[in-house]
Amino acid sequence: MSENFSKYIIIGAGLSGLTAAYQLKKAAETDFVLLESRNRLGGRIYTNDAIDLGATWFQTHHQNVLNLLDELGVSRFNQFSKGKSVLVYSTMAPEHYFESDPNAPSAYRITGSSSALIQALAEPLVNKIRLQTVASAITEIGNTLSIQTNKGIFSAEKVIVTVPPKIATRIEFQPELSEVVIRAMQGTHTWMSNAIKVGITFKTPFWRDKNLSGTIIGQVGAVTELYDHSNAEDSRYALMGFVNEGLRDYSPEQRKQRILDYLVKYLGKEIEGYLSYEEKDWSQDWNTSCETIKSVYMSPSYGNPVFERTYMNGRLVFSGAETSPLSGGYMDGAIYSGILAVKKILEKVR
Numbered sequence: 131m132s133e134n135f136s137k138y139i140i141i142g143a144g145l146s147g148l149t150a151a152y153q154l155k156k157a158a159e160t161d162f163v164l165l166e167s168r169n170r171l172g173g174r175i176y177t178n179d180a181i182d183l184g185a186t187w188f189q190t191h192h193q194n195v196l197n198l199l200d201e202l203g204v205s206r207f208n209q210f211s212k213g214k215s216v217l218v219y220s221t222m223a224p225e226h227y228f229e230s231d232p233n234a235p236s237a238y239r240i241t242g243s244s245s246a247l248i249q250a251l252a253e254p255l256v257n258k259i260r261l262q263t264v265a266s267a268i269t270e271i272g273n274t275l276s277i278q279t280n281k282g283i284f285s286a287e288k289v290i291v292t293v294p295p296k297i298a299t300r301i302e303f304q305p306e307l308s309e310v311v312i313r314a315m316q317g318t319h320t321w322m323s324n325a326i327k328v329g330i331t332f333k334t335p336f337w338r339d340k341n342l343s344g345t346i347i348g349q350v351g352a353v354t355e356l357y358d359h360s361n362a363e364d365s366r367y368a369l370m371g372f373v374n375e376g377l378r379d380y381s382p383e384q385r386k387q388r389i390l391d392y393l394v395k396y397l398g399k400e401i402e403g404y405l406s407y408e409e410k411d412w413s414q415d416w417n418t419s420c421e422t423i424k425s426v427y428m429s430p431s432y433g434n435p436v437f438e439r440t441y442m443n444g445r446l447v448f449s450g451a452e453t454s455p456l457s458g459g460y461m462d463g464a465i466y467s468g469i470l471a472v473k474k475i476l477e478k479v480r
């Protein structure tokens with residue numbers, strides 16, 4: 131046996147891969163490793179300076195997120211939404227103000243930012259994670275799968291691929307996967323891979339003093355959605371949202387100016403006194419995105435049945451938010467698929 135042999139290998143240490151590892155550990159399995167191409171964990175969950183530049187919200191029906199947070203002892207809190215929100219629906223008509231129904235279920239956020247979930251999952255797995263390890267080929271050799279990476283060959287009895295299907299087409303599978311599977315992988319948009327997020331921090335939540343919630347919605351301006359992104363303890367104040375993709379090709383300085391001007395218009399001059407400003411354009415991040423990104427404003431359909439099957443004699447299983455028949459694209463789907471994948475690999479090889 132080579133030095134890099136383990137019973138199980140998980141490719142990708144985003145939410146799905148880490149959930150799969152957590153499930154293996156719960157099932158008393160210890161012989162596994164995670165291979166992650168980035169130099170950090172979490173994939174599309176990425177928090178910088180307390181700003182969630184990737185995933186943020188979940189809802190009351192996202193039972194897999196709720197269960198996992200409870201199991202790990204990570205708490206949640208409601209998205210702040212008190213006060214007037216702004217709807218900008220036309221460049222000609224004035225903005226419209228509305229208030230959220232205080233009795234309607236509000237979106238949740240994770241206390242300590244979304245990365246708190248990743249940290250809690252990863253904490254007992256530190257020795258099992260290989261960062262900056264890019265899988266480029268998976269070859270079936272006898273009773274094992276051999277994984278070619280930039281850090282050498284790893285092999286395992288069974289492998290869970292949690293890389294988003296479209297990005298996983300970069301991996302060479304030997305024997306080749308069928309045309310149907312390849313087409314499904316190519317045709318599965320990676321949720322939010324086209325998004326640009328912006329986060330701005332402030333000394334005070336000045337908008338609240340004006341009875342504004344910090345929410346601004348509308349497709350016609352520099353920011354399409356903006357929310358109060360202050361922390362759960364209400365001691366660090368921020369606004370965070372999605373940048374209009376029409377600004378993607380502007381220079382960073384021009385884009386920032388357009389965004390700040392837009393927010394000044396609806397929240398006030400205090401915007402200019404920000405403490406920090408950051409953006410992340412996921413379309414430029416090759417671990418999530420690819421050349422053929424396109425704007426997707428409707429939720430595309432996910433959970434193609436080809437991802438439910440196992441391949442290479444039951445040794446290869448797909449997982450990840452886009453493969454999930456439930457809550458496809460979302461954190462809930464990433465967790466659900468990780469749980470399903472482990473159930474599949476713990477079954478006897480068929």
Ligand SMILES: Cc1cc2nc3c(=O)[nH]c(=O)nc-3n(C[C@H](O)[C@H](O)[C@H](O)COP(=O)(O)OP(=O)(O)OC[C@H]3O[C@@H](n4cnc5c(N)ncnc54)[C@H](O)[C@@H]3O)c2cc1C
Binds near residue numbers: 185
């Ligand atoms: C801007 C943005 C906002 C979002 N907002 C929300 C939200 O509010 N609520 C919500 O529920 N969801 C949201 N999402 C979606 C959510 O982030 C995903 O559903 C979830 O994080 C996906 O987890 P995953 O493990 O399936 O995939 P990923 O997080 O993409 O993990 C896959 C991992 O595989 C790694 N990888 C890629 N290629 C290779 C390779 N060749 N070898 C080894 N490793 C590789 C990647 O680096 C990555 O770490 C958002 C996403 C983005 C980008």
